Amino acid sequence: MDAFICTACGTQYPPSQTPPERCPICEDERQFIPPTGQSWTTQERLALSHVNGWLEYEPGILGIATRPRFAIGQRAVLLCTEHGNVLWDCISMLDAATVTLIKALGGIQAIAISHPHFHTSMTDWGRAFDAPVHVHADNRDWIMRSDGDLRLWQGDTLQLLPDVTLIRGGGHFPGSSMLHWAKGAGGRGVLCASDTAYVVNDRKHVSFMWSYPNLLPLGAREVQAIATALQPFAFEMMLGNFFESVIRTGAKQAFERSVARYLSAIGSNGAQ
Ligand SMILES: [Zn+2]
Ligand SMILES: [Zn+2]
Numbered sequence: 001m002d003a004f005i006c007t008a009c010g011t012q013y014p015p016s017q018t019p020p021e022r023c024p025i026c027e028d029e030r031q032f033i034p035p036t037g038q039s040w041t042t043q044e045r046l047a048l049s050h051v052n053g054w055l056e057y058e059p060g061i062l063g064i065a066t067r068p069r070f071a072i073g074q075r076a077v078l079l080c081t082e083h084g085n086v087l088w089d090c091i092s093m094l095d096a097a098t099v100t101l102i103k104a105l106g107g108i109q110a111i112a113i114s115h116p117h118f119h120t121s122m123t124d125w126g127r128a129f130d131a132p133v134h135v136h137a138d139n140r141d142w143i144m145r146s147d148g149d150l151r152l153w154q155g156d157t158l159q160l161l162p163d164v165t166l167i168r169g170g171g172h173f174p175g176s177s178m179l180h181w182a183k184g185a186g187g188r189g190v191l192c193a194s195d196t197a198y199v200v201n202d203r204k205h206v207s208f209m210w211s212y213p214n215l216l217p218l219g220a221r222e223v224q225a226i227a228t229a230l231q232p233f234a235f236e237m238m239l240g241n242f243f244e245s246v247i248r249t250g251a252k253q254a255f256e257r258s259v260a261r262y263l264s265a266i267g268s269n270g271a272q
Contacts, residue, residue, distance in 0.1 A: 002042040003145065005121065008034050010071030010092035012121040014145050025116055025142060030172070030211040031072075043124065046070065047095045054101075055243050061184060062105075065243050066093045074118055075243050077192055078102065079181055083161040084109030088179045088192045089118040089241065090125055099128050110134065112166055114194035115173040116142035118241070123148035134160065136168055136175030156229060167233065169196040169226040171208060171218050180233045188236035189252075196226055197255060199240030203247055205258040206238070220268035227259045 001015035006023040009031050013020045019040035026033050050070055055063040057077075065075035070092060077088040087108045102108060108129035113122055116139055126133040126148040135143060137152040158166040163182040170176055176196045184190030193199070197206040208218040208226065230252075238251035247254050263269070 002044070003121075003124070004040040004042060005046065005071075005092050007039045007041050007071060008032075009117060010074060010120045011116075011144050012092060012119075012123065014147060023144075025119070025144065028116075028142075029214060029216070031117065032213050043094060043121070046093045050093055052091070052093055052095060052098045053243075057237070057239065057246060057248075058185065061190065061239075063239075063243050064091060064098065066091055071120070072117055073242055074120060075241055075245075076118075077179075077239060078105070078108070079164070079179075079184070079190075080105060081161060081164060081181065081183065083163065086160060086164055086179070086181075087111040087125065087129075087131070089114050089194060090120045090122045091118075092120040094121055094124045094128060102129065107131075110160055112160060112177070112179060114178065114192075114196065114241075115139060115176045117195060119143060119145075123150075126150075134158065134166065136166075136177050138168070138170075138175030139173050140175075142173070165233070167229050169193075169229045171222040171226050172196055172210060172212075178230070180235065182234075185236040189234045190237045190239065191230070191233065191235040191251060191255075192239045194241045197238075197258070199238060199245035199247055203245070204254055205261065206240075206247075206255055207258065208262055217266060220263055220266060223259060223262055227256070230255065 003015045004019040005012045011025045053067045060080040062078040079086045108131040112134040132149045137154045165180045179192040181190045210216045238247040
């Protein structure tokens with residue numbers, strides 16, 4: 001039996017004889033059903049036409065994304081820390097080359113996922129590297145395949161490793177999370193923000209949406225909650241969720257500037 005993968009959002013479902021009838025992740029208003037309808041693939045089929053590409057942001061921080069672009073175009077990040085390797089977010093395709101290369105880099109000690117648009121094939125990745133998969137409990141309703149070593153975490157932060165913290169920002173999804181690596185960027189800090197704060201095209205600002213494909217924005221209160229969650233954390237570099245979405249320097253200031261710009265654009269004076 002195959003574990004079918006939705007080609008629109010990249011979510012993998014439990015093994016079945018036939019593809020699922022629906023994809024609740026796509027049916028949710030934060031995603032969409034393509035006008036051509038829902039279609040499905042498998043790891044085996046995907047590997048016939050796609051490869052995983054790599055991008056080094058700096059030594060110890062590698063982006064991994066499928067090429068040609070697949071599903072939402074998600075990019076995972078492999079952080080090689082002195083306490084072990086962490087996979088932040090996940091992508092659907094996991095082929096033999098990817099397993100071989102990551103094992104040569106020391107494998108993966110923990111996987112952490114920002115929100116349902118990156119649940120993808122997290123079960124396959126967790127199994128291949130014998131790594132637990134951390135998902136915020138507030139996003140549990142969107143877990144479509146739960147037969148791996150899944151660890152639901154609660155609250156506002158989780159210390160994953162001595163210098164790696166998961167931070168719940170909420171907004172896009174109730175459990176939307178970010179990852180902070182204190183020792184990244186030469187000790188000045190790296191923030192992986194995924195869709196909680198979205199790195200925009202100038203790579204100098206971020207923005208905030210409840211639904212990115214349907215352009216439904218977040219309210220002032222949610223954006224201020226994300227800013228409050230990040231207040232204690234210093235970061236020089238910030239990674240969004242595609243290969244190219246990166247703010248390389250001055251990211252904390254860029255984030256703060258962007259919060260002010262966003263609140264002004266939606267007509268909020270910033271007061272709660
Ligand atoms: Zn889908
Ligand atoms: Zn998303």
